[in-house]
Amino acid sequence: MRILFCLFILLCTPIIANAQERVLDIQEVVSASGIKAWLIEDESLPIISLEFSFKGAGSINESLDQQGVSKLLSNMLDEGAGDLDSQAFQKALSDHSISLSFSGSRDHFGGQVKTLSRHKDKAFNLLSMALSSPRFDSEPLERMKKSNISRIKSSLTDPDWIAARLQNDLIYKGHPYAQNSGGTISTLELISADDLRAYKDKYLTRNRLIVSAAGDIDAKELALILDQIFQSIPENELSHKEVPFKPQTGTYLYSKDIPQTIIEISYPAFDRNDPDYYAAQVFNYIFGGGGFGSRLMEEVREKQGLTYGIYSGFSFLDQAQNLSISTSTQNDKVDDVLKIINQEIEKIQNTPVGGDELQNAKDYLIGSVPLTLTSTDKISGTALGMLSNARPIDYLDTYGDKIGAITSEDIQRVARRILIKENQTIVFVGQPQSAIKTNAITEIPNVQ
Known part of the structure; x- marks a missing residue:
């Protein structure tokens, strides 16, 4: 109830640095293997939300001929893992009212799982499977390719999208930001399961990982869950490329x-x-x-x-x-x-x-x-x-x-x-x- 009380106070009074109650009572949690997370504990509702991001793992890493690989990866991680094919994996999520999603930006790649407390073990197990043993089966991969290509073709009729696409190309000229993070029609068609697996293994690594959690979970339990989900993810050498560019005025x-x-x-x-x-x-x-x-x-x-x-x-x-x-x-x-x-x-x-x-x-x-x-x-x-x-x-x-x-x-x-x-x-x-x-x-x- 503490967070809800704080929010009530915040809605009624200005935010001040000297307030007795912090805006968010954030705890830093460290797992046995050294994985860190921020936790905002709240037992008022039987809900847990866990979010994570791999910093620097976004589309900035894509080559011209692989534009859209991180987008497809975000589409495919919940389309089957381990011994569960796409249909079985999605059914497991639905049967337990679990929300699991992945997304990529130009700079980062991340995901979120939201679950009722009583289904947390199932939710965190499915997330762990998605990150450690995704299947990348051909049927959902082709389906996601077609969906993304259809999205691009539809966008070509939208003048607002065209303007944003052109502006993006001009202001980031010469930089990977100028590329299409959603992929192109030709590059999406050629991306394979091996490409997705290679991108995941190279960029979705523990030394890029940041994690936050909120809800009905305490620090001791979160520390155990962090290792359950993320400990098997490898650590690779970080590569950071600063690319000089000049916007086209x-x-x-x-x-x-x-x-x-x-x-x-x-x-x-x-x-x-x-x-x-x-x-x-x-x-x-x-x-x-x-x-x-x-x-x-x-x-x-x-x-x-x-x-x-x-x-x-x-x-x-x-x-x-x-x-x-x-x-x-x-x-x-x-x-x-x-x-x-x-x-x-x-x-x-x-x-x-x-x-x-x-x-x-x-x-x-x-x-x-x-x-x-x-x-x-x-x-x-x-x-x-x-x-x-x-x-x-x-x-x-x-x-x-x-x-x-x-x-x-x-x-x-x-x-x-x-x-x-x-x-x-x-x-x-x-x-x-x-x-x-x-x-x-x-x-x-x-x-x-």
Whole structure:
């Protein structure tokens, strides 16, 4: 009941570093074999959520001719293991109400299991089997290939997806991030079970592993379970490759006969360890990340009626960070939208944010933290995110004070650091009636 009580208090009062109750009462657990995990114990509900990630095991490792191998691996690990084929494995999950999933990102590869306490032995055994002895049988492999290829072909009709794909290629030009983490039509067709097994053995290793758990489990039991699940996973030599690259700045057009033009604007940013990280969160909420409360939404949608929506947001990858602005508008209104965006950039760079607007943004960011901790799996996911981003164990306890200390001068400094016109990359998808000179793009890379 302790976590639920803490959440009640958090929903009613600001987060403060000196609170008697920590936001999350995190324990560090170490198994007999040395596997570490963060645990948030809560016996109020008979539910356990365990999440894990293999740092640096994401699609950044894929070669051009194996794009999508980590995506297929995430699809296949729960499609049969040990003496259970795909159907039997899925039935075992269903019969015991166990949720088991795997996913990959550009940087990392991970998974989650969520189970009722009474089925924990079965759940953890199935997870152990999936990681140690996946089958990679031909029938589910072909099924997953077809599903992913179908997804790609369907995406080619979506102008928003096309714009994001093109933006990704331009801002990460020359870096593995520019590749398609979901695979291409040709590479997916050629990936074999041996390729999946080789990728798993090379990158899903114990020395990359981070783990979090939450719910109805104590430290002693978790220590035993960590070894049960992960001890058999090998340790391989870590390889870390920093790849230099230079974003392609300028304005680009992919012509498509649609009534509206999709607009993607991107600027290089800084990483989570930068002293301006917290100021950047407040800046983004005010500028374009705060939904209907943001300046961009107010000016472009509410006052001018030029779009259904306009948003800004940060992307923090291990080797690249960006701020993006995304919107769409009628083809003959593109220049009007860009003019307002530029006006708002100039305003936030040169005019101090007013006291009420600044305080409202800080109050929202501080007050939204408890809403990310309303279920067992959200709690374990938050803890894993902290581990993945190398945050200290008291990160949430100090978050409110750090956000609360942000000033209008901090907002201006961040805006000036990031929103530099010479560094911007703009992508149009559509048929914009614009006076802006564009570079034509005729093919979508890393798709076929």
